[in-house]
Amino acid sequence: MATTQHPELTKTICVIGSGAAGLITAHTLLRDGFTNVDVISRDSSAGGIWAAERVYPGLVINNVHGEFRFSHQPMPAPTNSEETGGRLSGDDMRKYMESFAERFLKGRIRYNMDVLRISRHAPSKDGASTTKGWTIDVMDRKTESQFQLDYDKVVLCSGGCSEPYTPSTLTESAAKEAGFTGPVFHSAQLRKNMDSILAAVKPITDVNPGRAIVIGGGRSAQDAAAFLANQGRKVSVVFETADAVIATQSPVPEVIRKSRLMSILSPHAELNTNLERFLHNTWVGSQITHGIWNALGSNSFSALSVPQNSPLRNSHSLFWEARTNDEGKTNPYRFHGLVAAGKIKLIAPNRVEKFGSDGHSVVLSDGTRVEADAVIVATGFKSSWGKMFDRNTLVKLGLERESASSRNINYTEETNYASLSGTTLPHPAKPNYKFPACIYRGIVPAENILEHDFAINGAIMSANNGYTFEVASHWIASYFRKDRFLDMPASVGEAVIQTERHNAWLRQRYPGAHGALSESYSGDITFFNWPQTTDALLQDMSLRTMRSGGSFLTWPFKSIDISEIADLTEEREEKRISQPVW
Numbered sequence: 001m002a003t004t005q006h007p008e009l010t011k012t013i014c015v016i017g018s019g020a021a022g023l024i025t026a027h028t029l030l031r032d033g034f035t036n037v038d039v040i041s042r043d044s045s046a047g048g049i050w051a052a053e054r055v056y057p058g059l060v061i062n063n064v065h066g067e068f069r070f071s072h073q074p075m076p077a078p079t080n081s082e083e084t085g086g087r088l089s090g091d092d093m094r095k096y097m098e099s100f101a102e103r104f105l106k107g108r109i110r111y112n113m114d115v116l117r118i119s120r121h122a123p124s125k126d127g128a129s130t131t132k133g134w135t136i137d138v139m140d141r142k143t144e145s146q147f148q149l150d151y152d153k154v155v156l157c158s159g160g161c162s163e164p165y166t167p168s169t170l171t172e173s174a175a176k177e178a179g180f181t182g183p184v185f186h187s188a189q190l191r192k193n194m195d196s197i198l199a200a201v202k203p204i205t206d207v208n209p210g211r212a213i214v215i216g217g218g219r220s221a222q223d224a225a226a227f228l229a230n231q232g233r234k235v236s237v238v239f240e241t242a243d244a245v246i247a248t249q250s251p252v253p254e255v256i257r258k259s260r261l262m263s264i265l266s267p268h269a270e271l272n273t274n275l276e277r278f279l280h281n282t283w284v285g286s287q288i289t290h291g292i293w294n295a296l297g298s299n300s301f302s303a304l305s306v307p308q309n310s311p312l313r314n315s316h317s318l319f320w321e322a323r324t325n326d327e328g329k330t331n332p333y334r335f336h337g338l339v340a341a342g343k344i345k346l347i348a349p350n351r352v353e354k355f356g357s358d359g360h361s362v363v364l365s366d367g368t369r370v371e372a373d374a375v376i377v378a379t380g381f382k383s384s385w386g387k388m389f390d391r392n393t394l395v396k397l398g399l400e401r402e403s404a405s406s407r408n409i410n411y412t413e414e415t416n417y418a419s420l421s422g423t424t425l426p427h428p429a430k431p432n433y434k435f436p437a438c439i440y441r442g443i444v445p446a447e448n449i450l451e452h453d454f455a456i457n458g459a460i461m462s463a464n465n466g467y468t469f470e471v472a473s474h475w476i477a478s479y480f481r482k483d484r485f486l487d488m489p490a491s492v493g494e495a496v497i498q499t500e501r502h503n504a505w506l507r508q509r510y511p512g513a514h515g516a517l518s519e520s521y522s523g524d525i526t527f528f529n530w531p532q533t534t535d536a537l538l539q540d541m542s543l544r545t546m547r548s549g550g551s552f553l554t555w556p557f558k559s560i561d562i563s564e565i566a567d568l569t570e571e572r573e574e575k576r577i578s579q580p581v582w
Contacts, residue, residue, distance in 0.1 A: 009481070010035060011535055012152045013036060013154070014136060016037070017049060017156070018039055018045075019032070019048015019158075019293065021048075021446045022157035022158075022458075023039075024070050024469050024470050024473050025472075026105055027100075027580065031395070031569045032477040032572075034480070036468075038108055038149075039109040040136070041109060041111050042114050042141065044102070047097060051094065053096045054190075054191050057230075059089060060334070063087070067467070068088070069096075070085065070470060070562070072104070076092070076096070077090075094287065099511070115136060116138060116510045117137040117388065117390065117441065118135075120132075133151060133152045134152075135149070153480055156388075158458075163439055164187075166186055166377050167377075167379060170352065170354075170355075172185065173559060174355060178356070178358075178359070180355040180359055181359045182360065182372065183197050184374070187214075187220040187224045187374065187377065197376070201228070202373075211372055212373065212374045213233070214238075214375075214376045215239070217315075220378045220380075221239065221323050222237070223335070226344070228334070229344050230338070235344055236345040237346055238351065239346075239348045239349070239524075241315060243315060243323045243325045244297065245324065246320045246327065248300070248328065248330070250329060251329050258560060260555065261556050263531045265284070265293065267419050267529070268532035271417075275306060281417060282289045285418065287420040289419050290419065297318045300327075303330050308337075314350075324447045350364045351364065351365060355367050360372060396447065398446050398496075399445055400447065402429070422449070427513070428517060439456060440495045442456070442459050442460040442472075442518050444495075446496045448500075449495040450492060455479060460533065461526060464560075471534040476570075477569075478572060483541075483572065483576060483579070485542045486541055488581040509525070541572060542575060543572070
């Protein structure tokens with residue numbers, strides 16, 4: 001643990017959110033020497049999306065074992081590896097998060113606290129006070145009492161896209177107005193409504209079996225449908241486009257699944273190796289790259305026994321999108337296995353328009369009426385940040401969706417990669433020009449970068465959250481300590497330009513996705529190339545990159561392990577000894 005006394009270490013810090021990003025951020029700050037670190041959470045237990053109030057039977061994480069692990073706590077093997085295909089169950093993940101919180105953050109987490117507003121300290125009435133810091137208005141969910149908490153620094157780890165989104169025609173109130181008699185809720189509330197839906201939808205063995213409708217083609221829709229099918233219920237899924245999927249008939253060796261191999265096949269904003277430059281900057285390399293991705297998609301469908309005419313093949317692109325489910329080894333208890341067995345019916349491509357007037361159906365976009373005793377709306381999530389800040393604070397932080405700088409700056413040189421142009425472009429190309437928020441490195445609002453008092457962790461979309469969140473937490477700790485070795489913009493203008501340039505790159509890399517849903521997508525979409533992104537953060541901190549090692553021939557196949565970054569606190573402390581900040 002860092003022991004050097006430092007003027008910033010006594011500052012009070014609030015970490016908002018007790019999910020993976022919040023837990024590792026608080027832990028890293030404490031190890032770094034910050035003494036006044038609190039975590040506030042709206043949940044009643046640790047875990048975020050894996051909190052007890054959200055985990056239901058049969059839920060399995062969408063990551064290879066170890067990709068949600070923290071370096072200072074071993075991750076146990078899955079409790080039911082055969083049934084989960086070697087993945088942790090939701091309950092395994094819940095226990096891991098709760099154990100980490102109990103071991104490292106005991107007494108520091110305030111649960112059941114809804115954040116109502118985050119704002120700068122109000123100036124004194126006479127205007128003489130220049131005290132910086134933050135006021136957080138919260139409500140205790142148990143007592144419904146409201147009060148204020150004051151902190152010098154804030155780390156937002158609540159997830160920028162964690163607020164359930166439901167179209168107005170499919171809300172619970174719309175259902176009541178139409179006279180629909182069964183339960184209607186968002187997939188995020190499945191655990192809470194588990195008993196009610198099982199009671200409303202009678203099992204297929206019943207004399208009068210019921211039917212559940214799940215709306216959506218993403219992972220949460222598929223998980224909800226699998227849960228109901230495994231509970232012996234008749235369930236149909238209505239969707240227009242399904243998530244992309246990766247699957248195999250047998251476990252994939254670590255040299256493929258836990259190495260940099262997939263990351264180098266996914267272009268990063270900076271091509272730092274000869275192999276990456278060949279794959280993405282030459283015509284031949286581009287053809288090889290897209291050929292591999294196309295083969296991976298085709299082989300995944302074959303492994304999952306998805307017929308050629310199945311609507312599941314109308315899916316997002318593995319290469320051009322980040323909406324990908326990593327199924328791993330095929331599993332008869334998971335969504336695709338249940339579809340193949342005829343236990344889940346697909347109604348696609350189609351869309352649910354409204355509830356039927358008969359009180360027990362939904363009406364599709366083609367006019368078809370489908371009977372339903374319960375409806376689960378899995379239509380995604382929207383921004384959870386907007387309601388936390390007033391407009392003035394959003395503008396000052398640069399977190400508003402459309403900034404003047406976004407409109408005035410136009411970059412084109414980011415679009416020159418061979419793998420991102422020509423015949424490889426998705427047709428028709430539909431770039432999304434909703435200008436995203438301006439978040440430097442996906443961590444610090446560019447407009448606030450010189451204040452060293454506000455950061456975000458969890459807004460970098462990654463296929464390996466454990467590794468990414470932990471490296472980002474060290475970047476934040478150095479940023480809060482004002483470490484001289486941290487390479488960052490020297491001015492707001494420089495931060496804005498660098499961030500907008502990266503945003504331009506993301507609009508080309510993920511056409512139609514970047515900035516489309518919420519501010520969280522403005523942080524960074526790194527997904528398969530998370531190793532390059534975390535290397536960039538390590539490089540910012542003047543720390544060693546490409547830690548998995550290997551020779552010029554073997555480095556793409558060396559397994560990346562979280563233990564590589566277990567000593568980042570000590571490594572950064574060594575930097576401080578030679579570069580004191582005061």
